[in-house]
Amino acid sequence: MATRMSLIQTGFMRWVGTVGMVVLLAGCAGMVTQRMGATLSSAILNQDDPETVRAGAPAYLLLIDGLIADDPQDKNMLLAGARLYGAYAAVFVDDGERALRMAKKARDYARRGLCADYPQVCKVESAPYDQFVPSxxxxxxxxxxxxxxxxxxxxxxxxxxxxxxxxxxxxxxxEAVMRRVVAMDPEYDNGRAQLYLAVLNTLVPPSVGGRPEVGRGFFEKAIAVSQGKDLMAKVEFARRYARMVFDRELHDRLLHEVVTAEVHVPGLVLSNVLAQQEARKLLASSAEYFME
Structure with missing residues (x-):
């Protein structure tokens, strides 16, 4: 169990936040707030210097908290807060206790945002799996x-x-939540729901319940949906699947495609820059990992 826990921790670190960095703040109450949300979203998503986001985003976290406190029922702002808190905690916060506090806040905001309209989901989320999924x-x-x-x-x-x-x-x-998202819209969020499913199926080896070939199918779908422009999908395909099955040819091909790709894709710039950073690290350790 300890080994599996370590694998799961490695699988989720940074990845969840990087995928969740698509911060959607549109739809906030009031015209001025709505315009600000759209502008902030665009500025973050299209920033090619992650350190600028690290330094600047906390001010907007406080702003979002204030707006939510002013209108606790604003579903759009709750969802925006959940996205930004969750992404920032996982990508930019190194202190474990602080990251956990922020992740819990993101979870709370997300629950409130969904369950205002769908309270039945939250009522059974602690119930057994077979009772939760139908909701x-x-x-x-x-x-x-x-x-x-x-x-x-x-x-x-x-x-x-x-x-x-x-x-x-x-x-x-x-996983059931993401499967429901994909069932409603397979191309949602540039295929990011497909990417979640890919990683969830490749977190651990087959010997402890992993399903790498199922994961591969979702990786390929995620890449196809974004037409290869979402570089994080290729990085995770290499990291989670290619390394698990010891396919160095696939691993290195995917990562070389990432490091030579154009990062300035509207809405994916920050994510792509982070993906290139991760790709270079993985390539640097490729020979040692595959022992060739």
Whole structure:
């Protein structure tokens, strides 16, 4: 069990936050707030200097907290807060206790954002898996954004405290959430829901329940949806699948494609820059990992 816990922790660190860095702040109450949200979202997503985001985002976390305190029922702002808190905690916060506090806040905001319209989901989220999954079918297309943020924040909460076995036991429920998202829209969020499913199926080896070939299928779908422009999908394909099955040819090909790719894709710049950083690290350790 300890080995599996370590593998899961390694699998989720940074990845959850990087995937969740697509911060959508549009739809806030009031025209001025709505315009600010859209502008902030664009500025973060298209920033090619991660350190600028690290330094500047905390001010907006406080701003979002204030806006939510002013209108605790604003679903759009709750979801925006969940995205930004979850992503920032996983990508930019090195202190474990602080990251956990922020992940818990993201989870709380996400639950409130979804369960305002779909309270039945939250009522059974602690119930056995077979009772929880049917509730997800109550969520229709109009609740797609809220459901995706709910699943993402839940995953982030798990990765922030992967020593919590009770939290780890909820991973199948997180997968069920993402499967529902994909069922409603396979191309949602540039295929990021597909990417969640890919990673969830390749967190651990087959000997302890992993399903690498299922994961490969989801990786390939995620890459196809973004037309290869979402570089993080290729990085995780190399890291989670190619390394697990010891396929160095696939591993190095994917990573070389990432480091030579154009990062300035609208809405994916920050994620792509982070992906290139990770790709270079993985390539540097490739020979040692594959022992060739």
């Amino acid at each position: 997800l079918h109550e969520v229709q297309v109009e609740g797609l954004d809220a459901l995706y943020v709910y699943g993402s924040a839940w995953a982030g909460r798990i990765q922030a405290d992967s020593s919590d076995w009770a939290a780890i036991a909820d991973l199948p429920k997180v």
